[in-house]
Amino acid sequence: MGIAQRKERQKAELRDQILTAAREIVLTEGFEALSMRKIAEAIEYSPATIYLHFATRDEIALQLVREGFAQLLLAMAPVQSIVDPTERLMEIGRRYIHFAMEQPETYRLIFMENPKFSSEVIGQILNNPSEPGERAFAILAETVGELIAQKRFRPVDPEQAAEVLWAGVHGVASLRIACHAAGTKLSEDMEKQSELMLEVMMRGLTA
Amino acid sequence: MGIAQRKERQKAELRDQILTAAREIVLTEGFEALSMRKIAEAIEYSPATIYLHFATRDEIALQLVREGFAQLLLAMAPVQSIVDPTERLMEIGRRYIHFAMEQPETYRLIFMENPKFSSEVIGQILNNPSEPGERAFAILAETVGELIAQKRFRPVDPEQAAEVLWAGVHGVASLRIACHAAGTKLSEDMEKQSELMLEVMMRGLTA
């Protein structure tokens, strides 16, 4: 059955090409510039061919958001090897903000672009324990729980504290992205800004 | 010159009608649904008439963002009468998040929708001391400075701390908006979530 396998492989390859081209368009021209025709031109196929792989344009967009989120989670995976929970927590925050600053368009795509896709993907990932990388939020909450158990953190609800920590780093990152090129004095030094946010939140939770 | 004045008044009224209709469309159908034709239909004029008041669609959108930001600032104005700086700071945070939750579409329009308009408006407001409501960020920074002077806060850079505080409440608000209807357990109780964020940041900055 080598022929069938080759066909399947080729089909998957074209699907990949479509997504790669779509990602490129979103990252360079913005989400609203994504169109079937532009993708078709980029991969040098007719627009009709794309419909053999994706039923609608929205399905492509959704997949892009999904992959973007997976990328973000992947970037934070190394923290699992950090033994000290305080250091682990700080590193989660640092890596999170670092990703958002290195790939602002991807971050924007995940959290700021389209509410429909954002909430769908976030909902899927946060509710489905079998998602690749789904454990990110759980790790965050568990780390907080660990610190509470060690009496290093005050006895707060770990899940709620985890959400506050997430909101804190998301706030620094997304405010920066929203204000980017605004010509303000805001966040000239992101490094210092991030560190202060993390320090303030750690101190605020410390017993 | 009563006739000229009446004409001017009528022109301003139509301009207002255009903006009101545009705002309505954005708040109910989303930003991307805003079009000259829809506005024209809503105000019962031909599309061509709109171009006598606004050169492009972008100019209308920009004005909407501008007014949205002014609305947000207006909602926080009452904090100026609060004497105690700690209480003032808490109230700034509460009012900020409250506005974002009461008017999520307006908040989204200001900070999450279009980077071009967001950064332009934010830049204008934060750099121009003559803006109505421009003092919002200054008040935040001054309140932090006050608390540092009273040795109630640690000696941090007031402007940087103000930005962290802003990022904190923005994070809670915007994460909530992004995850809305995601069906997650996230932020089920926004009241508690906001209070924890504020409490953590206050404690984190306390001397």
Next chain:
DNA sequence: GTCTATAAATCGATAGAC
């Protein structure tokens, strides 16, 4: 000042030939 009419472009999606 307001309209009609229209240019010129883009879009998603599909039918049907090959």
Next chain:
DNA sequence: GTCTATCGATTTATAGAC
């Protein structure tokens, strides 16, 4: 599996009559 051709609808913006 891929194409051509096209439908049908959308958009911004303008020209020119009234």
